[in-house]
Amino acid sequence: MTVKAAEASGPTLTYSKMRGMVAILIAFMKQRRMGLNDFIQKIATNSYACKHPEVQSILKISQPQEPELMNANPSPPPSPSQQINLGPSSNPHAKPSDFHFLKVIGKGSFGKVLLARHKAEEQFYAVKVLQKKAILKKKEEKHIMSERNGLLKNVKHPFLVGLHFSFQTADKLYFVLDYINGGELFYHLQRERCFLEPRARFYAAEIASALGYLHSLNIVYRDLKPENILLDSQGHIVLTDFGLCKENIEHNGTTSTFCGTPEYLAPEVLHKQPYDRTVDWWCLGAVLYEMLYGLPPFYSRNTAEMYDNILNKPLQLKPNITNSARHLLEGLLQKDRTKRLGAKEDFMEIKNHIFFSPINWDDLINKKITPPFNPNVSGPSDLRHFDPEFTDEPVPNSIGQSPDSILITASVKEAAEAFLGFSYAPPVDSFL
Numbered sequence: 001m002t003v004k005a006a007e008a009s010g011p012t013l014t015y016s017k018m019r020g021m022v023a024i025l026i027a028f029m030k031q032r033r034m035g036l037n038d039f040i041q042k043i044a045t046n047s048y049a050c051k052h053p054e055v056q057s058i059l060k061i062s063q064p065q066e067p068e069l070m071n072a073n074p075s076p077p078p079s080p081s082q083q084i085n086l087g088p089s090s091n092p093h094a095k096p097s098d099f100h101f102l103k104v105i106g107k108g109s110f111g112k113v114l115l116a117r118h119k120a121e122e123q124f125y126a127v128k129v130l131q132k133k134a135i136l137k138k139k140e141e142k143h144i145m146s147e148r149n150g151l152l153k154n155v156k157h158p159f160l161v162g163l164h165f166s167f168q169t170a171d172k173l174y175f176v177l178d179y180i181n182g183g184e185l186f187y188h189l190q191r192e193r194c195f196l197e198p199r200a201r202f203y204a205a206e207i208a209s210a211l212g213y214l215h216s217l218n219i220v221y222r223d224l225k226p227e228n229i230l231l232d233s234q235g236h237i238v239l240t241d242f243g244l245c246k247e248n249i250e251h252n253g254t255t256s257t258f259c260g261t262p263e264y265l266a267p268e269v270l271h272k273q274p275y276d277r278t279v280d281w282w283c284l285g286a287v288l289y290e291m292l293y294g295l296p297p298f299y300s301r302n303t304a305e306m307y308d309n310i311l312n313k314p315l316q317l318k319p320n321i322t323n324s325a326r327h328l329l330e331g332l333l334q335k336d337r338t339k340r341l342g343a344k345e346d347f348m349e350i351k352n353h354i355f356f357s358p359i360n361w362d363d364l365i366n367k368k369i370t371p372p373f374n375p376n377v378s379g380p381s382d383l384r385h386f387d388p389e390f391t392d393e394p395v396p397n398s399i400g401q402s403p404d405s406i407l408i409t410a411s412v413k414e415a416a417e418a419f420l421g422f423s424y425a426p427p428v429d430s431f432l
Helices: 015-030 038-044 053-058 130-138 142-153 185-192 197-216 277-293 303-312 324-332 346-350 361-365 411-417
Strands: 099-107 111-118 124-131 163-168 172-177 228-233 237-239
Touching: 099 124, 099 197, 111 172, 111 237, 185 228, 185 277, 197 277, 197 346, 277 324, 361 411
Parallel strands: none
Antiparallel strands: 099 111, 111 124, 124 172, 163 172, 228 237
């Protein structure tokens, strides 16, 4: 059996080749956490997939306007004089051996997230351990610093993950974060398929509150998706992973980097047009839609078709939601960003929408509203809401060790130089 290629004049696509394309897309679905950049690299290696005109148009890697995310031209690691000044590096004594690393609880492009117990404090943390060489190989050091900057901004908001301190060895970076063990929203959606409207409203309100706070700091989040939304032990939202945050975006400011996760990309991002903070409200609409219906709003297994849906297909809403939910989704998933809900007054427009009229926002921010779902975890060692794919993996011995100075290679020293100033410990008065 053969299938006609996307262009009438192009070559035919055999069944075996089609299976190869499907395998790539299935692998992508299984590794969504790895991010858009990895997906682009995989699909770009398949010559048949790349012949589709939509794929050619959207996945074309052009000269980037923001080199921290889309470095096309190789350049040497920055010298000490080119370092990004990220403020105090006042935690020189922290080291990997301060922790017992207990379980792998997550993985990403550059390293792992582990459950760890601080030996002296006996406190549990989630420690994100990143390999410097892997980051430098993909020229993502500023991307990682962007994540750290986003974390540093969070000193008072209840629905954003907190950074306690950070430090580095010659070959690794360590983020010491709040340990959240209620599970990813993605995990719970997979199990339950969709949520009832009151539960979806509660989560959407807490997410919107966190996004509004980031916007007040002139930060655009850019990668809202169920995998980046955690539940704490009581069932409240905790937004994590600040790797794609863009700082210093004023109220009317724009940026233009092609980044995000395919299912949740806004039309203006796909068009490679300048976009603003309303990209986050599009993503909120996509996540709310997925909570109510079980799939993102324009989803297709065929990524090129999904992109075409996002750009051109009208929003379709089934009749099993209230009129207020329908009106909110239509406002958030407005393809024209200038007409999108939030375009004029940002978070205030979302906060004042009739869909959220049952929400007392003061009670919400003070966690006085009982979450609609309790993860019922028995304590820090209760890992029931983490994917066994992670927790069954052995903890690498190297995670808790600093490399012996005799064994440090030139490439490790080079990597270390690129991350001078990474270490961080907050001032005493920044804690809640």
